[in-house]
Amino acid sequence: xxxxKNTLLAGAAGLALMAGPALAESGIDTAPxxxxxxxxxxxxxxxxxxxxxxxxxxxxxxxxxxxxxxLGYNDVEPIDAQGDAAAEGQAYYTxxxxxxxxxxxxxxxEAGTVISEEPVE
Numbered sequence: 283x284x285x286x287k288n289t290l291l292a293g294a295a296g297l298a299l300m301a302g303p304a305l306a307e308s309g310i311d312t313a314p315x316x317x318x319x320x321x322x323x324x325x326x327x328x329x330x331x332x333x334x335x336x337x338x339x340x341x342x343x344x345x346x347x348x349x350x351x352x353l354g355y356n357d358v359e360p361i362d363a364q365g366d367a368a369a370e371g372q373a374y375y376t377x378x379x380x381x382x383x384x385x386x387x388x389x390x391x392e393a394g395t396v397i398s399e400e401p402v403e
Contacts, residue, residue, distance in 0.1 A: 345391075346360070346373060346375070346389055346391050347359075347360070347375070349389075349394050350375060350377060350387060350389060350396075353396065354379070354380040355375075355377040355378060355379060355380075355385075355387065356377060356378040357376075357377050357378050358375050358376070358377035358387075359375060359376050359377065360373060360374070360375050361373075361374040361375060361376060361386070367388065371390060371391055371392040372388060372389065372390050372391065372397060373388075373389055373391055374386060374387065374388055374389075375387045375389055376402060379399060383401060384401070384402040385399045385400060385401055385402060386399070386400050386401075386402055387399050
């Protein structure tokens with residue numbers, strides 16, 4: 283067993299001797315960072331309370347409603363039966379357009395664009 287340990291130790295030492303010059307020539311900056319200056323404070327809030335700008339909403343329907351409201355629609359509600367549209371990243375909504383008409387909206391949730399708008403019958 284001692285012979286095995288000596289062989290293993292010799293191999294590790296040889297590897298360190300061979301890798302040392304390669305690491306020295308690699309251009310990796312290993313100098314200490316020095317004094318790091320930071321402004322502000324670090325908030326140590328639990329992960330559940332974190333808010334990140336641009337984060338993906340888990341409730342895509344609520345996000346689409348907000349997008350449609352930003353486009354000028356009011357009283358926006360998703361239609362429950364989506365059919366094939368949902369498979370294509372699209373969804374139907376009802377709402378009131380800028381002219382005050384009740385409409386059915388086909389919305390591309392991935393692109394954030396209105397595909398079509400038809401009057402509610």
